[in-house]
Each structure stands twice: as structure tokens, then as C-alpha cells.
Amino acid sequence: MALSRLSSRSNGIARPFSAAFNRFISTDTTPITIETSLPFTAHLCDPPSRSVESSSQELLDFFRTMALMRRMEIAADSLYKAKLIRGFCHLYDGQEAVAIGMEAAITKKDAIITAYRDHCIFLGRGGSLHEVFSELMGRQAGCSKGKGGSMHFYKKDSSFYGGHGIVGAQVPLGCGIAFAQKYNKEEAVTFALYGDGAANQGQLFEALNISALWDLPAILVCENNHYGMGTAEWRAAKSPSYYKRGDYVPGLKVDGMDAFAVKQACKFAKDHALEKGPIILEMDTYRYHGHSMSDPGSTYRTRDEISGVRQERDPIERIKKLVLSHDLATEKELKDMEKEIRKEVDDAIAKAKDCPMPEPSELFTNVYVKGFGTESFGPDRKEVKAALP
């Protein structure tokens, strides 16, 4: 049995953890062609082909990372119920294929910016489980030093720009990042993610207009999970064809539960954006949890619908079937992998729980960048050092 190390591939699949896979039969890069589940629907452009180039290593990678993301979100659910995570916690389980497929198609130089459902994308960009759980629990070791919380994950060195709480506000930011990429002649693109709820924000269309006008390499990705918190898309949008809403901007509708369709679409979008300007991708996806932990998720949709999607379209199940059908691993091996992942997540949680809270002085750091003498925090220059109990 060949000991295979699933190391970082040049196409930028994140390896947030080092794991030695010494159990799998074939892990080399023999190419495998996979057909996407559904054809792409295009608006003002030619859709890409349904055949996606992949490899056995990538397939196993997808499975492992998605299982990790799923496990992480479920663990966050328990932590929230145990009151270790407070405030708002928006979980991404069900939507993992979007994060994974996107990472597979791009590099760390390409920027991603998203809204508050950002845990898995942060992981995909190279964040570690320890940073995730520490930040969620407000500890020092968190990616934002415990001062941001669930909705404010950022990773500058991997061009992950967060992590934003106000619906829709990240899209103009994303177009600004794309502008900077064009200004600096970087040959990179920006993926600005938003939801079906945010798709009705005016600033989106403002930003899209500017991006199309200035030919910015911006890709707007609508993660359409069909519900804007409690409001179904047909109750919020006169035209729920979000990929067409760009009007003069081309769009592509993608099955967001199929990681390979996402990968193909993102690759296509990147090529398009670098040459011809902005494009909209609509990922047809689904979230199993409610909008956030304070939303049960069952008052505006039936349990049958949720379990139906889980049975028929679950992204991890799809990859699992592909892995098994291509004989890349046995059932038992995949189960063992999942057990390993579970342990990894539990270890990370335990380690994060041990991590200290931020120092009281951290209350006042990073309000301003020090320079030109700025040291005050209030208008009267008073740095009131609160003595925390």
C-alpha cells in the first residue's frame, strides 16, 4: 500500500491540516473525467462543458475536506448549544461543495470575500481548525484575536477578505478588491459571494454597474440556498433567476451541490473575468441548518424538504459515491477517515477551550493604526483602561 501524502496541489486546494494517508489504494494524479450532474444554464455566454477533469487525489481531497467542514459545523452547533459560542452563528453545512469547488479552481492570489456564513470558506482558504474554534469561542488564538467572532473571519495572506455582517455590503468591497487587482495588474480575480437574500440589495447592482463599466475582474457568486432567513426566494424576488439579474452581465447557473460543477464554473468564470469583465454565478445550493443558530429552520420549510435534499443532493454523499464507484477507497476506509476527522475536530475544540481569553488591554488595540501620533480612542484622547473583573 503506497503511503501517499496528500500535499498541496498547484491548483491551490487548501490543506489546513497535515494528514498522512497511509490507507488508500490509489492516490496518484491519474486523471479522471467526471460528468456534472446537471447541465449549466447560461445567460449571455456559452456554458462550459459538463465534463470536468479531475484526479483520484482530488476526489479524495474533496471528500476529506468536505467531511471536515461538515464535522466542524456540526461541532459548532453543539458548542453553541453549550453556550460556548455566543451571539450569531451561521452554519454552512449542506453548502460545502461551493467552498471546495471554488478553491479547486483558483489560487491563493485570487481573492474571496463573503458574508457571515464564512467558517468553511475560511477553512478552505487555509485557515486551521484551531483558529476557527478559538475565534468562535472568543479566544486569543482566534484568527481575529477573538475580537471579530463568527462573522469576521479574515486571512490576509490567502486573500480571504472576510467575513461581513451587513448583508450585501461585501459586494462593493469585493468589486473594490477586483479594482485593486486590475490597478496593480495582478492577473487575479475576486469572487464576491452573497446570498439570495442579498441579491436584492441595491449596492449590488451599483457595484456590478461599475465593474462592468471599468472591466473589473469581479465574479459575483450568488449562493442561492433559496431562503433569506425565513423568506423563501419566490417571496422576496420578482425574478429568482439570480444569474440573469445582471442583465448586461453574463451569468451561469450551477448545481451548487456538485463540487465538480462548481469547480468547472469557477474556472470558466475566472477565465471570463480576466478577459471580458464581470460575470455572475448562481450556485443552486441548500443549507440544512436554519439561517443561524437562533433559527430552527423548520418554520418556513418542511422537514421532508430538508431530508429530501439530504438524501438526493447531499454533496458529500455524491463524492462518496464517486469515490466508491471509481474504486479509490473502500467503505470502511472512508468511515475510518470520518472517524479520524471527528477526532481531529474534537482535539481542536479541546485545544481551543484551553486557550485564554484576550487580555483586557486588547480592548483598545487595533482601533487605530499607530502612526502620526494617534493614540486616543475617544474624542477627548482619553484611553480609559477599564479594569475587567
Add this chain to the structure above:
Amino acid sequence: MSAILQGAGAGAAAALTPFNSIDSNKFVAPSRSSLSVRSKSYIVAGSDDGTNKSFGSSSLIARRSQPLMIPNAVTATKADTAASSTSLKSGHELLLYEALQEGLEEEMDRDPHVCVMGEDVGHYGGSYKVTKGLADKFGDLRVLDTPICENAFTGMGIGAAMTGLRPIIEGMNMGFLLLAFNQISNNCGMLHYTSGGQFTIPVVIRGPGGVGRQLGAEHSQRLESYFQSIPGIQMVACSTPYNAKGLMKAAIRSENPVILFEHVLLYNLKESIPDEEYICNLEEAEMVRPGEHITILTYSRMRYHVMQAAKTLVNKGYDPEVIDIRSLKPFDLHTIGNSVKKTHRVLIVEECMRTGGIGASLTAAINENFHDYLDAPVMCLSSQDVPTPYAGTLEEWTVVQPAQIVTAVEQLCQ
């Protein structure tokens, strides 16, 4: 000047609160002849940290024909020997908007990351000509004409700043930036904090605000009061060509987001500024006229109303100390405090509304920090809490007039 005497008839004055009423008969308008004695005036920009500032002679032109009243500056002879011995270096004369443009151009030359975005800043040259000629020199990618979408282009500027660019976002009128309040408050002010220091947002948000000449309520807003609570931003207000250029340059070089408040009526101020490069400290107040009896704190256009009132006050025997606070957030309590400790009386004259304005915060700050040094309660003259009316006479009474300042000083110095 003349407008006050024409407009403020006894009837109109009586209709207002006692605080605002003047007896127009008692009011003495400084005649031109009395000013001719002082033909050479110096504006002293005080500096405690020894930054090298040279003086420029200031001859502010009062244009009767244009709707802009700029009185001559009052002489100030500071006891600071090092400063006053500096002779007038050779300078060049220009208007305030040209000074802003010069500062902007110098910074764009110096750093290729600096870019400007706003409505009509490029080909049109800027609605107040601050960006005139820059698009021709630097191209469309560095001087960007945006469509009319403040929310989006402010957000884009902030997004670009996250990657390291240094955009200067112009609001054609500060009031329009209310549409971008979310971006300014949440993203501009807070991103450095919520990302744990990973991202800095070195943007400059600038634009003209304040009460103009009958521009109407929506175009006469003072946003300083709305933005002052946002943690993480700095606010400065320029009032002379000298400090306009200096503050513009400092704001661009600062790593923090800075909001630079300009005033619609001050763009045509003329002053001679130094040829060599200089920068004004973003957090420092400017000593306009040292004095002994009372500290008058002001900023932006009200500085000129205060200086006008100061002339009257001097004739009446008072010796006011006038400080242009310049830095609206954070306040320069060092300079202000030293002044309060000397004079023991404070009058704040601002253009913000009474409610929740810069004056309100400053009053609280002074009371909290310098209560023991005050001989009288801090008085704050602000604009009335009304939407700015169109009618000229009414508009005049929404803002503080020099006569009211004189009355207030007399009241405080009893």
C-alpha cells in the same frame, strides 16, 4: 457683513431667542479703513512638537461682489521666539481649492497607490475644481469618474484600501455620503479591529459640507456630528489654504481612515503658502490668535466669523484666544487644555447642530477634564436644530453670526 445689517431688522431679531438676538444699532461693523492700518497680517500656526512650519502672509480678500465674506485676519504676535524670527519664506499665492489640488497632486506623484474616485472628479475636473487637471495627468485609472452610487463606490474604495491601495473618495457634497454611512461606519471604521489588525484602511473621505449660500436643506448638512461616534476613524476640518494642503497630505499618508471636511464657502479663500513641502499634524489644533481673557474654540467656516467678532471684541477691550481645533476626532485636548488653564473661560463656536454636535462632545470633554480650571460654564454656540431654509435671511440665522459671538463673550466675561 452687510447682509447682517440689512437682514437683521429689530423685528427679526426679536422673534428669535434672546441668545440670538442682537441690537443692530449697537453692532459695529469694522470699516475697511480701520483695517488698512494692518496691511501685513501673519497667521500663526502654533506647534508644540517643533514641526517645521513657516509662516505665510495671509491677505484674505473680502469679495463684495461674490457671495463670500472673508474678513482680514487679525494679527497675532506669538511669544514663540523661534517661530516669529522666521522671516517670510518665498511662497506662492493660491486659492483653497488649488491648495487641496496641490496637496493631492503631490501625493499622487509621490505614491502610485494613491487614486481618487468620485462623481465628476475626472474629466469634469471636480465640481469644486479640487481635482482639476488630475485626470489628464494621471489617467482614468487613477482618477476615476464613478456613476452616482455613493454606497457602492465608497465600498469599493474601502475594498481597494484593504489590498493596499490608498483611495481618496470624494463625496460631491458631504450630505451624499449619508448613503454610504453603512460602508463608512461598519467597514471603514471597524475592519481594522474586527480583523484583529490584519487589514488597514488608509482611505481619505473628503468633500464639501456646511451651510452654503441658499443651497437648500439637503445640501447644507454638517455630517461631523453623525460620523463622530464611529470608532476607528479620524476627522479633520480644514479652514485655510495652508492647513487644507497640509491636512490633505497628512490624511493621505495616514494609515487610518480619515474624513476631511471642507466647506463649500471656503474654496475661494486666497493665501500664500510655502513652496517647500509641509504637512499639518492631523491631531493638532491651530492657535489662530493668542489671548488672555477667553478661549474661543472653533473650526472650518466659523473661524472667520469668530475672527470677525474678535476684531469687535478687541475694540471693546477684550483679548480673546482663538483656537481652530482642526482635529474633530480626536480633539487636541493638549492645546485646548493649556488654553483653558490660562483663560478659565471657554466659548465654542461651531456650525454643527446644537444636538449631538461636535460642540456637545467638546463641552463634555472640557468639563470632564478641565472642570477645576473653569470660572464659568462652557458656552457653546451652534447652528439651530432646523433644516436649513432656502430664504437668505432665515439661512443666516441658522448659523452663528459674529454679533452673537460678541454677545456671548461679553456674557461670559462679566
